[in-house]
Amino acid sequence: MWMEGSLQSATQVNTEMDDILSQIAQLDKWREIFNTRGLELQSCFAKRPPERIKPEEETEDVSRSSTSAQTPTGYINQLMVPYSIPRSLVVSPSLGGHPVSPELTMSLRKILFGNTFQIFNYEWKKSFFKFREPHSNLSYALEAERGGARAVQMAVQAHIIKYLLFTRPVDSECCTMKSLGEVGEKEQERALAAALADILWTAGEEHTATVSLVTPECCFTPHLDYKLDNFTEKLQLFSFKKKEDTRKFIYEHIQCFNEEGSHGVILFLYSLIFSRSIVRLQEDLDFTTTHLLHLGLGNFGCRQALLNLLMTGRASPNVFNGTLLYDEDGSPLAQPLHGILARSDVGYLQWSREQAEHAKLPTVGSMLKTPKLPIWVCNINGTYSVLFSPTRSLLSDWKMEHLFHLYFYNGQPTQCSTAMLTIDTHSHHWEAGSGDNQGDPERRFPSLEMTIRTKWEGAAIDWNGTVPFF
Numbered sequence: 001m002w003m004e005g006s007l008q009s010a011t012q013v014n015t016e017m018d019d020i021l022s023q024i025a026q027l028d029k030w031r032e033i034f035n036t037r038g039l040e041l042q043s044c045f046a047k048r049p050p051e052r053i054k055p056e057e058e059t060e061d062v063s064r065s066s067t068s069a070q071t072p073t074g075y076i077n078q079l080m081v082p083y084s085i086p087r088s089l090v091v092s093p094s095l096g097g098h099p100v101s102p103e104l105t106m107s108l109r110k111i112l113f114g115n116t117f118q119i120f121n122y123e124w125k126k127s128f129f130k131f132r133e134p135h136s137n138l139s140y141a142l143e144a145e146r147g148g149a150r151a152v153q154m155a156v157q158a159h160i161i162k163y164l165l166f167t168r169p170v171d172s173e174c175c176t177m178k179s180l181g182e183v184g185e186k187e188q189e190r191a192l193a194a195a196l197a198d199i200l201w202t203a204g205e206e207h208t209a210t211v212s213l214v215t216p217e218c219c220f221t222p223h224l225d226y227k228l229d230n231f232t233e234k235l236q237l238f239s240f241k242k243k244e245d246t247r248k249f250i251y252e253h254i255q256c257f258n259e260e261g262s263h264g265v266i267l268f269l270y271s272l273i274f275s276r277s278i279v280r281l282q283e284d285l286d287f288t289t290t291h292l293l294h295l296g297l298g299n300f301g302c303r304q305a306l307l308n309l310l311m312t313g314r315a316s317p318n319v320f321n322g323t324l325l326y327d328e329d330g331s332p333l334a335q336p337l338h339g340i341l342a343r344s345d346v347g348y349l350q351w352s353r354e355q356a357e358h359a360k361l362p363t364v365g366s367m368l369k370t371p372k373l374p375i376w377v378c379n380i381n382g383t384y385s386v387l388f389s390p391t392r393s394l395l396s397d398w399k400m401e402h403l404f405h406l407y408f409y410n411g412q413p414t415q416c417s418t419a420m421l422t423i424d425t426h427s428h429h430w431e432a433g434s435g436d437n438q439g440d441p442e443r444r445f446p447s448l449e450m451t452i453r454t455k456w457e458g459a460a461i462d463w464n465g466t467v468p469f470f
Helices: 002-036 055-063 073-079 102-113 149-167 185-203 243-252 264-276 278-284 304-312 353-357 447-453
Strands: 209-214 235-240 293-296 299-302 323-326 332-338 347-351 375-380 383-388 403-409 419-424 460-462
Touching (some): 102 264, 102 278, 149 185, 149 375, 185 209, 185 243, 209 243, 209 264, 278 304, 304 375, 347 447, 353 447, 375 447
Parallel strands (some): 347 375
Antiparallel strands (some): 209 235, 293 299, 375 383
């Protein structure tokens, strides 16, 4: 009897072990499927931001037993949902605003992707607005992603620099390069709120702005041809008639844009589209561009229309000045092409080695090349960065452009300090044929230098000891 009981127990244990091993095998199978689709499960689970613990609570934690330190059930439930937003970053429906409608989400998808069944991938969902260390050399700077969200982050970076150098309410003497290395955590949050509000207000033609945040529950039952993403369906929209009210609201909910798990870049992009409105966006675009994102190399990138919307408030698909009515031969176009209608505070420079070698480099018009303030978003070989000067009069006094400094930041963690370049447009004239014609083209003609020369032709550029990069 004892032997039979032992055998039965062993058989039962083996059976249970087989079941466990079978379930693990199934998990491995699904993990492999998700990994092949670029959805690395290990990274996509929501992470709750670290809680701030009071000193007296730290003392209590030390004396607690190990059994009392178990993970809360709510946190476990959050971990089970890929890409879910932590509860600390979700707003209550009682806050006000109005829920997004199914018709609006359909229009939102179409203006972004051109259809209603594509959704943002993991690279976009994990993107938010994260500053570098406060009170450091780069305390003014955002860390940028390598994917499509980088263009949005660098455009916001340009507006952060605009606020810190030119528009924040402090003594003008403080607005220097030195002051950019003295930005604390609270000032970083104020700068981000001001930059986001500035972009949204400009997109709303300085009459209105809309901020989209996320609530716990879905606001509607989607149509059959709409793909759920468990995020867009939970949007709550808040509209404002004053720029300062917009800034205050964003600052009060800044964690929805600058904390891990917030989907902060997507939330801001949604806010930008709602601020501009779907109708106005459709009027901004032309027959060459019907939506704002394009799919390439497995990721969604920003079209020029979205970049222009971020910089100028209008989603013009082209970088030339005005509206083009005729082709190169002087024949009328079937439909006009929409360009840049006015100078904005932030400008744009573009250079691509591949396009330059094939004589296909787009000519950026003077409206973007010469903004109101000396700040440029740069598209260099398809990657985005920021070039700027703390000298407000650089673009309004021609004598200032003889010899001056520009500062460069590319958003990557490998950059430890702001690069300073000295630009000489007067005493030395650079020529493409000068120097050694052998070797790496990037070493002979650094891409950032070529980008700067699209604005200051023939300028001699000194990196002041820094190895050229872009």
